[in-house]
Amino acid sequence: MSTVTGDSAEVAVVGGGLAGCLLACFLARRGHQVTVYERRPDPRTAGAERGRSINLALSERGLDALRRIGLAEQVLADALPMRGRMIHPVARELDFQSYSVAGDRAINSISRGALNNALLDAAQAAPGVRLRFGHRLTALDPDTGELTHDTPDGPVRTTAEVILGADGAGSAVRRALRERGLIEERVDFLDYGYKELTIPPRAGQFALDPGALHIWPRGTSMMIALPNPDRSFTCTLFWPTEGPGSFAALGDPAAIEQHFGTHYPDVPALAPTLVEDYRLNPVGTLGAVHTSSWHTGGRVGLLGDAAHAIVPFYGQGANCAFEDVVELDRCLTDTDGRWSATLPLFERRRRDNTEAIAGMALANFVEMRDRVSSPLFQLGRRVEHALERALPGLYVSRYELVSFSTTPYARVRRRVARQHRALAGASALLLTGLLAAAGGYGRRSRAARSDPSR
Template identity: 70%
Template sequence: MTVAIVGAGLTGSLLACFLARRGLPVTLYERRPDPRTGQAERGRSINLAISERGLDALRRIGLDGEVMADALPMKGRMIHPVEGPLDFQAYSASQDRAINSISRGALNNALLDAAEKAPGVEIVFEHKLVSLDSAAGVLGFETPAGLVELRADVVLGADGAGSAVRGQLVADGSVVDDVDFLDYGYKELSIPAADGKFALDPGALHIWPRGTSMMIALPNPDRSFTCTLFWPAGSFDALTTPLQIERYFGEHYPDLLPMAPSLVDDYLNNPVGVLGTVHTHPWQAHGRTALIGDAAHAIVPFYGQGANCAFEDVVALDRCLDDTGGSWARALPLFEARRRDNTEAIAEMALANFVEMRDKVASPVFRFGKQFEHAVERLLPGRYVSRYELVSFTTTPYADVRRRVRRQHQALGAAVALGLGAVVATTRALTRRSR
């Protein structure tokens, strides 16, 4: 039984490690040169926030300690208004739980190293998929040596949101897909270390909410910050000269300019990325070819769950293989059946969290609501848990999180209404007595 994984990114590399434990011969095919020997593509990193779901997957193969050695824990959001003091908002009611900032490139390299060391795993770079017979398991690659054709018993597409495997499956009629592009783009900037120190608090995810747009910044081990602008599509084109850029940021992000000496160069030269949600149906064909991670269900990055969700996919597929006695023909449909509701739930929540981060976090009403919710969590430990904590600090299935949060909000609303009703009734009674 031979397995071909197309895509040696985060998901493909982790998947290879899991399958190697099962004694399966695995070949990872990657269109890029080996990223461990080259230079990362400029402005395309979007730092990752690894939380419990991703950590759970790494623990299962003993990689959590090594991979997370350089990760930086972030215990909450630091809000940067245009004017006024910064505002720290803890992620958890206990104020001690954290998500972890890590470079996508560093994590990918660590997982590639682990896959390379795993028995039975071969990694082949500079192989671009150009054809696929999903029923026969025959793959065609464009390589520096020319076109090559290879065969595998199982083909798994782990090649991201722009998946070539998904494209081949769509072309042969095996699956249909729909990419719901967000009317926003992103561009990366950088805040370097200041005299060898962090220019901002490294224990927080920094947000500059500006209504219809925002910027975030995550810390790096070299004491820099990777910043990402999320602006409406087309708005990046409005700033074309250094003077325009400096004036705009001076007005809308006034604390950034002194900390970002390369801002103008980054803005003018870093590319604008696109954002979207991928919906695919089905995720597999013929019981031998399947999609996993972003290739099947890419989401927008605003809950920090893209990599976490994909890593959880790997754990779920591994369990399906256990539950079907290693039968791929049964495991692949079962994997989709178990995961689809969950991936659709986190896709929905990620979009909702964009609105929260962009429009709401600076609002006094929002801050009061979060403080009230944390107070309820402390009052009812284990019985009331916020959506953010369930998503980021547990492995509760995403679909269950969505259902539980709805029930909690309904119960809390009913309790508040009942309490207000009691106050009103008591006030009326006292008023009548005083007449």
Template identity: 60%
Template sequence: MAEEVFTGIGGQPVRRVAVVGAGLAGCLMAVLLARRGLEVDLYERRSDPRLVGAERGRSINLAISARGLDALSRVGLDEQALAAALPMHGRTLHGTDGKVGYQSYSADGTRAINSISRSGLNASLLDCAEQTPGVTLHFGHQLRTLDARTGDLVLGTDDGEVTATADIVIGSDGAYSAVRRAIQFAEGFDFSQSFLPHGYKELTIPPTADGDFALDEHSLHIWPRGSSMMIALPNLDRSFTCTLFWPKTGADSFAALERPDQIDAYFRTHYPDAHPLMPTLVEDFQHNPVGSLVTVRAYPWVRDRVALLGDAAHAIVPFFGQGANCSFEDCIELDRCLTDSAGDWSAALRLYQERRKPNADAIAEMALENFVEMSDKVNSKVFQAVTSTRHFLERRLPERYVSRYELVSFTTTPYAQINGRIRRQDTIAGAAAAVALGGLALGVRRLLRRG
């Protein structure tokens, strides 16, 4: 196969790419680019997480679904990821009275999202990157300065500052991106970050005394409590990672519970079926940090030699389980744009942001809406009836009527197209229902006349 030729700013050749941030998206992007014959330097400010382990209370298990699996399949990691995941076919809802209910994610009950360890998947992607010719990993390298015009980088290490140069620099360094800071103060750059008043904290439900799961391992468990909630995702070691999404301050908040007796009493009252399953509850609550929930909107994602990817461009809240899936799609789209632009990086980057920005905006809004659904609406009889009706339509009209959840989680339909499709479906379904009801009324009138 002929070697690919890439051109960049001013038609100059592109041979070396710096990817800043060795998280999920950064690793995948590095592998895709190196497979095209580019030299890729993958910089990470942390030490190698495969050696030092994940930071306590910061994992937020991932729900990998169709989009993420499609991306991972491009580098041969989809089957490995599924082998390390547990399928969740629906939601199990836990009431304050201890009663539980179940809502399937799909009409036929067979489709599932997959609970997987973020740190475990990151380790697999780091292994893949390390084994890919052309990728060089640099841990303990924190970006200090970046010149978007020249691609010159200054990075801090334990031994002092080092310099590097790249033809293209890709920022995949998260919601508080150092790469983004290097370009966001330029004229014409729009940036906002919107924080929810809620934060998150992780807790644990360990395996039972006989080594089994304490809850149904094929569900995402939700304790909806109106303005707050707790969720639990299963792990391969038969534990569950629980995440509290609570207000940071005020009544019924993280700040309101300080003493062990307060914590214990609150969970006995508000999470009565979970409380006896959490022997380390007080320790976890007091020592695990409270994380922030932020939506980042930025544009343009491209300036000179620099491009933003994943959370650096569009961080979203985790309530649709699409953060990693969306970031993986970014990588696939950028790779596709390099093909579509015949290796012209300037054209590819422009095309990438034009294609992906509407989709990133769409899933950001859906993720915010889904918090209200998960914490409150799922308990509503009206919501449950609507869900049942939509599943009925999906069974009766396969491929023609598909719920928003299924389009997001079980297809690769562009996010930006989903709400429009749902509106069209609902219009058609409403019209069909009106015709059916009209026919029923006509039939009743005829029977009454005969009578």
């Protein structure tokens, strides 16, 4: 196989979603000729699939990538800032929990469809980029760079010097490499699924506070809601797939109404199409993808969910994929554009970080569904914010490091572990000192009682 050099190359990007379109924009800046192949029709004209949008929480990592192609301001114009979580208990009052110590930092709610459309427009306008919709990858030869796509007009065969799979968790590129025995994969499915609902505007206004990500934590399940510019909220149920209180357990309208009336008592009045949405919208699967290698042969690579899909509970799926694109671009610079060196370097630099956020995302699921309404958790958040105020720059919460910085995820995990160890050590010293002081006071008191002259 010939080595792909640093000169302008014919690059095939499989997947016209968020990562694929952003990648096309970055590669076009380098003078590459890029063809983006997307299995769906053009979503700008065909519309989105029902119940499949899952609003995104765009944060600093994603915004950093968008700034590099001059798209951040345009995207933020269609986004709504959320400065914290609004917790909806079953019976108690609502509880707002700020994301940052000063309450001034926000993650941004944006429709996946709106963001995808903006990126499609940017890719289409970039020099040297072609978009091909209705092209479903069915075969890939990594030795020759030949791709075969099913299209409405029949099979189409093309070739490319470089093939990059940005086609999501169910990646056809990854499957083609696996079927040839070039890579191995493991998909860890959760026994949870997701389903979307809608809370429409009320009298033309938001029915809930639009400045928060709303959470209904219920121990083994939860619902979240993110605001939209049209003053609606996109809600997502994260429920078990089987057993009591699961998607499988609820089918008829009466059971749906009864379940929500008991466990989400404020929701039925907010969602007049609740039963219809629940019955018609599909249940999506949740899982994490682990791939033995993200590249093969110096010309075929994977990135984003195609390489390392994670569960959505830290709001970092798209942000992480966008950061992949930024790092791949850096690797192209550091290798003088040699793809055979870029692809392995990219994996070496990113793998520890993607594994770190995968673990943190799973941990955050437990936090969101089980702990956020706990008085002990709320006390811990207050203590954490107090430490951030007392030790600015020295103590920074995990959430702030993940969502409001571009500190590598693996470094975040290590730093938070060090902070917790230091805090535990300081607490132990303080407790020891208090116990010693109490012991000394007790001895003096006993001595005074035995000797009245003291």
